[in-house]
Amino acid sequence: MTEPVIEQEDPELTEVLEGVKDLLGYGRLKAARELLEQALQKYPTNERLLKLHWAVSPGKVERVDVRYSDDQANVDWLKENWKKYKGKWVVLLEGRVLGMGDDPKTAMRIAQEQQYEGLPLLHHLE
């Protein structure tokens, strides 16, 4: 029997996992992270604890030398057209429709069939 299976059967571990999930359900990420860090001292290889800890830890913040143009043309298009195309998903680039559909996958698929440079805006016209 491998170690993680033994740990999963540990009632104390089950209690910790339920406690963490309960805290996360209330949005208490810091308290959940602290509880996970305490539990990981006792169960350092437990995959469930490690994955939860990874998900709630701050991780990296990185500067990237990337920028995009002002989105005003897209916003203007949305203001003018949201009633007309209500319910649709639309992909816009500089005020131009690249794709439209009943779901985001369809709208993106149509957009990706075209050649464009830049970051399009994916939007649901509610």
Place this chain on the structure above:
Amino acid sequence: MLTLNAIPFTTGRATYRDFDPENASRKQGFYVRVAFPGSARGGVYALVDTGTPYCIFNTAQVETLGLSFNTGERIALRTAYGPFEGTVQRVTIQLIAEEGESLNIDASVFVAQDWHLGNFLGYTGFLERFRFAIDPGTNAFYFGPCAL
């Protein structure tokens, strides 16, 4: 970019919208454009919400990123709209700069099974991980890493 006591404070600037471009009748607020690095998908607008712990995106949009609510421990998130089932996942979110540099931030995202209430950028899982400032006079959103 902004400085504080002659020391750089932020590294990027973007325009924020004070209405939801998806739905003008929805909650007024402070919406910024974000993207997901490594994904060919487009940018989306999300509400900056210090009252929300996680980032949450509409389920249909999350699915286009290849994220599944089935990945990870199931959690019942209690909200003002009732409980929502989903999982907490780490996702890199890019704050899009129009001037200066964009910022890639590892965020704690709640991937809900069924969420159609809009896109949110939450506090503990995202906003407290970088510096930001706003100028309501110009709708400018300034941001940068905590350590410069």
